[in-house]
Amino acid sequence: MLAQRTALLNSSHTAAAWTAITAAAASADQIIDLSAEEIQCELAPMVREGAMIAINRNMDQNTLTSDPTGLRKAIARKLSAETDQHWSADEVAVTGGSSPALFNVAMVLLDPGDEVLIPAPHWTAFPAQVLLIGGTPIFIETRHNNYVPELTDLASAVTSKTKAIVVNTPNNPTGSIYNRDTLAGIAQLAIERDLWIVFDECYGAFAHAPYHHLPIVSVSPRARARTLIVNSFSKSLALAGWRIGYLAGPEPAIRAIRALQSHTTYNPDAIAQHALLHHLESADGGFQLKLQRHAADARTLGLSILSTLRSIPQPAAEGGFHFYLDLSGWYRRVKGPGPEFDADEVANVLLMEAGIATASGTVFGDPTGIRLSYGVDLILLEKALRRLTVTLNTWK
Template sequence: MLAQRTTLFKSSGTAAASDAAKAVAASGKEIIDLTAGEIWSHTAPSVREGAIAAINSDINRYTDTLGLMELRHALAQKISTETAQSWSADEIAVTTGAKQALFNAAMILVNPGDEVLIPDPYWTTFPAQIVIAGGAPVFIETRHSHFVPRLADVAAAVTRKTKAIVINTPNNPTGAVYDRDTLADMAQLAIDRELWIIFDECYGTFAHAPHVHHPILTLAPRARERTLIVNSFSKSLALTGWRIGYLAGPKAVISAVKALQSHTTSNPNVIAQHALLHHLESGDSSFQLQLQRHVGDARALGLSILAALRSVPQPAAQGGFYFYLDLSEMQRRAKINGRELNADNVVSALLMDAGVATVSGTAFGDRAGVRLSYGIDLESLDKGLRRLTATLNTWN
């Protein structure tokens, strides 16, 4: 018999979408995969150099559980620059990707029965990890406010059981970038109601002009004692497979994380740590800027194609590298004609009819959305979005 907790969560919806695409492709059908939460890119030269140097130096031993002290110092310096506050190495935990940083946060902060507020649509792992920790996710609807939570809605959801709020900007899956006032107001609410803030800024380097990403502590320095910053290099340096991220927060939290991590993964991959350290010490931002330009070009191309959609509004795509399609109007028209239409139906039809793999909004708590990644090469993106647009337009 399996543990009861295994009934509380399912495999990632994004992983399931990718698996479905691979299964259809295995049958011989050409599939353009827009499911992956990653950018298709070669490795940054500075990262590659650091990894090769570490291997050639026969580095293969454990590091401190929380990561190399030199790397934690470098990350502390990075966060100090970004937040305009001074950070130290003992406020930093290096983790096996941002997903472990989030898991650590959930396990350290959440008691059984605690509630955690999560804007909806949400990245599928947020509520799953809260449930694993014994907590209860409480979702805040954002569709009516362009996928940015309204302070009144967040405040109305707070109860005596509320322990924390998850803030993810630029947002996955919607691409929404939270503005200064929203972030400052949510931070003040957390201070007033004594809530923790779990601030996930993994897509922070991909805010598309005129939108700007604001680290929350630059707007609300007083919230520092109750804020955990989660970030990784999976997106900013296209290092998804390297599994290297970090958690920054109060020393007491990081100390508890060290104890927890010592019984889970221990230290993150030592070669990835040295590779990242070399990159941070080199000060070379050229690759990251190149990646940003590629994503910007992909976004512009995609928006120009999706502008031809008739029953689906052009997505805002303010940040990250996702287009999030709002199917509400298409669903309304289908209902008038006596038919039910949900995101799962649309995703299945796009896969089989257009040969385009996408992710259903049901993975993100939304039956009226579809997520498309534009982190792939421009030629495939052009072909896939034209197929998708033509297919959806025939449904009129």
């Protein structure tokens, strides 16, 4: 007999997509994967060098209690530069990526019955981890406002049980970026109603001109005492498989999170920590600029091709490296006397008929959306998006 909470668990959409790709590969000439949440590129040189140094020096000891790598101090310096505020190592916890970071946040902030406001569409882990703790996710619809929550909608959803607001900007899956006024309004709401802010900025390194990513603690320094920042090097350094990220926030919360971590994951991979520290101390920023230029070039190419879609508005793609297609108008154009269909069916047809793996919006709480990654080779991206536009424009 399994615990009741296991009924709340489903495989991630990434795992499901890979299963579907494998099944389709035998019947398709080439499956182009646009479902991923990472940029495909070579390893950052200073990360590689740092890993080799650590391996050659046998620097593989556990790192939780004493932080012998100095990584928390380096991340604190990074945060200080990014936010124009001083951060100390005691306000930082190194985690095995953003997913464990978010789970740790849920564990130390939430009691059963607590409510968490989550703008939708949303990354899959946000509601899943709230539910695992016994909390209640309260979804705030954003499609009517270019995938950014209205402050009035957030305020009206707050109850005596509300404990936190999730702020994910640049947003996964939609690519929207919250502007200064929105962030200031959310911060003020949290202060007035005594709420925590869970600020997920994992895609913060990818804000496309003229848009800018703003840390909420910079917009509203008063909100820092109730904000937990979640970030990961999976995106900014294309290190998804290395599983390393961090949390930053008030020292009591971080102390509780590190205590929790001592009983669960303990510490992230030691070699990864040494490698990342070497990068933070030695790299000149050139690798990140290369990734950002690739994402910008891919975005420009993709938007040009997607502009030929009929009844599907141009995705904003303000940040991150995903296009998010709103299919609601397209549904109305192609809807006939047959049965209703949703994004799952569209994703399946794109996979089986066009040879493109995408992420259905249903996993993000939106049955009318499709997410496409443009963190792939430009030649493959062009081929995939041209297949997609032909398929959707000729759908009967």
